[in-house]
Amino acid sequence: MDLKSYFNQLTTKERELQFGRKAADPLRHAFDVKRVVHAGMNGEMVPPPLAQKTWQDLMHQKVQGHPTQMAYFHIPFCKTKCLYCGFFQNGTDQAAEDAYIKRLIREIEMDAALPRLSGAPIQAVFIGGGTPTSLSPENAGRLLSTIQNCLPLANDYELTLEGRIHDLVPEKMDVWFKNGVNRMSLGVQSFNTEVRRAVGRLDDREEVLRRLQTLSSYNQCSVVIDLMYGLPLQTQEVWQDDVKTLVDSGIDGADLYQLDVFEQSDLHVYIQKGKLPPAATTQEQSAMFSFGKNYLEAQGYKRLSYCHWARNNRERSLYNTQARCGTHLFPFGCGAGGHVDGLSTMLERRLPAYQAAIDQGRKPLMFLMRQSPYAPLAEVIMGQMNQSRLDLQKLIRMEPRLKGLEFLGSLWEEYGLWQDNGYLYQLTEAGQFWQVNMTQTLLESVEHLLGGSSQIHQKKVAAQG
The missing domain is CATH 3.80.30.20 (tm_1862 like domain)
Structure with a gap:
């Protein structure tokens, strides 16, 4: 299913949660709330x-x-x-x-x-x-x-x-x-x-x-x-x-x-x-x-x-x-997180468990996860969006099936969230405020276009409304 067809089959509530809405004041009303703390993709847990x-x-x-x-x-x-x-x-x-x-x-x-x-x-x-x-x-x-x-x-x-x-x-x-x-x-x-x-x-x-x-x-x-x-x-x-x-x-x-x-x-x-x-x-x-x-x-x-x-x-x-760009990050210490060569980890968060692992000569892994196969694309998206821009043509050169993201390019330009400068999309002030939501939607759209996933992630991170 292409992205436009997926968009059209969502309920109004789902559509506005994931893609936002056209509003007279997009800075305030393009979305209702922030839906994730940090944008990201799910991986596969190593047993x-x-x-x-x-x-x-x-x-x-x-x-x-x-x-x-x-x-x-x-x-x-x-x-x-x-x-x-x-x-x-x-x-x-x-x-x-x-x-x-x-x-x-x-x-x-x-x-x-x-x-x-x-x-x-x-x-x-x-x-x-x-x-x-x-x-x-x-x-x-x-x-x-x-x-x-x-x-x-x-x-x-x-x-x-x-x-x-x-x-x-x-x-x-x-x-x-x-x-x-x-x-x-x-x-x-x-x-x-x-x-x-x-x-x-x-x-x-x-x-x-x-x-x-x-x-x-x-x-x-x-x-x-x-x-x-x-x-x-x-x-x-x-x-x-x-x-x-x-x-x-x-x-x-x-x-x-x-x-x-x-x-x-x-x-x-x-x-x-x-x-x-x-x-x-x-x-x-x-x-x-x-x-x-x-x-x-x-x-x-x-x-x-x-x-x-x-x-x-x-x-x-x-x-x-x-x-934000997927740079290799070696973790040390109780509760540290990191990611190296396609593997993400969180170290033990409880001091006794952390100390026991070190005393036994082990890396104190709480879990180890293989990153999504689409992680290289996600890293480009997250790195660029963190700089308030997106080079969609670069993504399409990396993976031609991402041409389907052009639907988002037009949609969010209509919503006042970014502007096409002839080379790439530059986020407007409204887009900069809502960039975490936009980035998460871009990642979900990549998963949909390449793997058929239709997940909408929402975490309760804005209890203030």
């Missing part, structure tokens, strides 16, 4: 008894060609749990942290000796969590020096340490910069003290700005923050002040993220019980997105991807940009 051998066979293979490679390290500890967060695993505990870093270093040493990892440079390293900056100076130094000594880092590598403002103290920063950290990504979310305190952030506006200034004064790294739009108590005026304060701070870049209120999150529970006012609706968030985009463009910021912005050339956002 658990075969997972360890399959992974080890891959890691013992020599590298083919000159692939771009990255590494992700997960630190599963936080001092506090933010209400909106879906990544909390464990509270901070020094004994648990010491034991964990010992195992994490052992995992790095085991994998670093294998040909698949050691045979090509690592362009980007991301230490995420959790709250990596919560590590003691001693443990941070041990981990960072191991990364430096064991991984084949490229000369121009990016090493990002993720964390929170409260940890920006000299005894920690000295260790980070002595051991190769050249990019700091900090979860500010909002500069407004009332908004920050409502969702569990510790420091007030003045302290946030003071510590950012101290970090910048080291002149040792790119300083980047996360700002989130749509938080409870964060009115349009508060959001506008957040973006203006970002620019005034002079730091190197920022990520502007849309708040997703998950139905099972603490934030949703607080809102339902009346402990916090409602978060912004998706339609209200669209206005926030528009302001942030237009203000940063007017201030001369360079857009690196859908939500990443750079004030200067020091900020590259290599990891975040490459992660």
Whole structure:
């Protein structure tokens, strides 16, 4: 069935969920809600008894060609749990942290000796969590020096340490910069003290700005923050002040993220019980997105991807940009995810299971999955859509049957979601806001055209409406 015939046989509700609608204001109303957190395709699970051998066979293979490679390290500890967060695993505990870093270093040493990892440079390293900056100076130094000594880092590598403002103290920063950290990504979310305190952030506006200034004064790294739009108590005026304060701070870049209120999150529970006012609706968030985009463009910021912005050339956002393109990503640590040579994995999320696997000399795989046979096409689509464009003719050259996507080209141009510039489709402002929905539909359309699948994925990621 061609894509137009498939489109016509859907109910109105299904059609608008998957393909959107024509609206007078597509920024607000092309879709009702965001339907996935990240666009993607399903794969095929490797049977658990075969997972360890399959992974080890891959890691013992020599590298083919000159692939771009990255590494992700997960630190599963936080001092506090933010209400909106879906990544909390464990509270901070020094004994648990010491034991964990010992195992994490052992995992790095085991994998670093294998040909698949050691045979090509690592362009980007991301230490995420959790709250990596919560590590003691001693443990941070041990981990960072191991990364430096064991991984084949490229000369121009990016090493990002993720964390929170409260940890920006000299005894920690000295260790980070002595051991190769050249990019700091900090979860500010909002500069407004009332908004920050409502969702569990510790420091007030003045302290946030003071510590950012101290970090910048080291002149040792790119300083980047996360700002989130749509938080409870964060009115349009508060959001506008957040973006203006970002620019005034002079730091190197920022990520502007849309708040997703998950139905099972603490934030949703607080809102339902009346402990916090409602978060912004998706339609209200669209206005926030528009302001942030237009203000940063007017201030001369360079857009690196859908939500990443750079004030200067020091900020590259290599990891975040490459992660959307299917770049090989080696995972380390409890709860880390990665994908290498057509295999995707998630490592054990429970500390006891993770530590037991390391003690037994095994990669702590929670599961291993073979990626979709259409993954190379999906990676092109996701990488381009993350840059607010789609080269449909390139896809058709890769797979002629994707000529059927021309139906979407015309449809979404009519809906005001993108424009054909004669070479490729450029997303409009409305298309940029809804690009996750559009990307998921493109992937589902590829599966339909090449494999006959008719799935419509929807996850409950917008409980705010």
